[in-house]
């Protein structure tokens with residue numbers, strides 16, 4: 001008991017040291033950046049400087065300028081994510097259970113998946129306009145394939161032994177689905193969900209960057225067209241915080257749903 | 266009752282056809298405990314797979330009770346796999362409860378019976394553990410409880426204890442005999458270990474080196490209830506062991522010679 005408490009205390013102090021160290025590192029970078037820009041060692045025209053960025057961002061948040069843009073990006077990413085996940089799961093299930101269909105569509109899927117989605121973005125904008133739909137399409141084109149492959153693999157790669165085990169105890173096809181296939185697929189899907197969120201945001205931003213009238217990607221693109229590096233970098237910072245928050249919450253969700261898994265030693 | 270009649274299993278392999286089991290016939294009467302022994306690779310697991318309806322026979326016929334096994338898993342059968350097959354995303358309790366859940370039993374009853382079975386296999390207090398948090402022997406016991414909880418009248422067991430250390434194995438063998446004394450289901454038990462086969466069974470069937478055929482069958486007239494450790498010291502046990510071992514040794518040697526020959 002005592003030794004466990006000791007380990008606990010040691011872990012906590014390690015964590016604390018790490019947190020403090022990280023904060024110091026960040027502070028050092030910010031200070032060096034600021035001083036470097038003020039002293040003229042680095043050109044603030046290209047990289048701005050922390051105090052100006054802070055000012056710009058504070059203005060954005062205080063004045064309410066930023067919220068509609070964040071909302072636009074969130075909307076595109078979330079709708080695209082939802083459509084991509086549902087579509088990927090459904091198609092993955094259909095293909096896993098109807099091998100003929102899967103064989104039929106296999107080449108098509110491979111070709112689509114191999115196409116760089118950035119190349120499709122201008123097409124989506126031409127087809128669907130500069131509004132929400134083209135960004136959602138962009139996000140879906142990225143998320144769908146990841147989820148589709150995970151679902152398919154999760155359903156096909158189930159240990160035969162587990163299937164036989166449930167069949168022998170009297171399990172019907174529905175029981176197999178519920179107790180073996182879906183849980184297996186879910187673990188694969190969860191494992192790829194974090195990557196999907198990253199891709200969803202990237203998809204939305206790229207879409208906005210290439211043609212939109214709002215969104216964080218639009219801010220970056222607009223700043224660029226004005227040669228305003230301050231605006232570009234402030235936009236990117238907002239994006240970074242946004243993605244980090246999202247990723248953190250997903251990490252938490254993932255841990256909650258994979259409690260049955262063995263932790264790597 | 267399990268009736269296996271002139272059963273053959275031939276696999277298609279890249280190297281051509283491969284006969285794993287040839288022309289095997291035997292019978293396990295209702296309520297009997299029968300062991301199959303034979304060298305590794307002689308087709309024991311293949312035989313169980315066919316009896317459980319997981320693998321269609323290439324020739325011959327298998328009958329459980331009065332129902333021929335064909336095109337699917339027969340009802341009322343239990344199978345303890347050689348590799349344990351617990352669902353990793355379910356707790357010990359949920360795993361043991363699964364057969365009842367599948368049968369649509371009320372949740373309260375299901376839970377109570379699963380708790381009771383975990384206790385019977387010596388795992389009270391481990392209800393909420395996931396398979397990866399249990400030792401190999403504990404996982405085997407969870408598997409055993411999962412197989413016994415729904416009271417199948419035919420029980421197939423594929424080397425259930427071979428991965429355990431001798432002490433745990435003896436404990437579990439005794440446990441199995443006690444549980445079986447209550448249920449008296451028909452058991453077909455596979456093992457490499459001749460001592461285990463004799464200690465547990467009413468009859469021991471020796472298979473030849475692959476493709477497996479029945480080489481001989483020995484009734485084991487030792488009294489029950491048995492204690493698997495003490496029974497080994499009886500004179501009769503030693504006599505049976507020597508007798509059966511002669512048959513088995515020839516087959517193990519034949520199998521080994523074949524496997525190491527270039």
Ligand SMILES: Nc1ncnc2c1ncn2[C@@H]1O[C@H](COP(=O)(O)OP(=O)(O)OP(=O)(O)O)[C@@H](O)[C@H]1O
Nearest residue numbers: 276278283285304305306307308309310311312475
């Ligand atoms: N699906 C399969 N396809 C081809 N060959 C197979 C297949 N399953 C089993 N075999 C072969 O059949 C033979 C018997 O296998 P089986 O698993 O029944 O042996 P076993 O008696 O259970 O061996 P062990 O005691 O080592 O578990 C082996 O030679 C194996 O390679």
Ligand SMILES: [Mg+2]
Nearest residue numbers: 309310347423
């Ligand atoms: Mg085997």
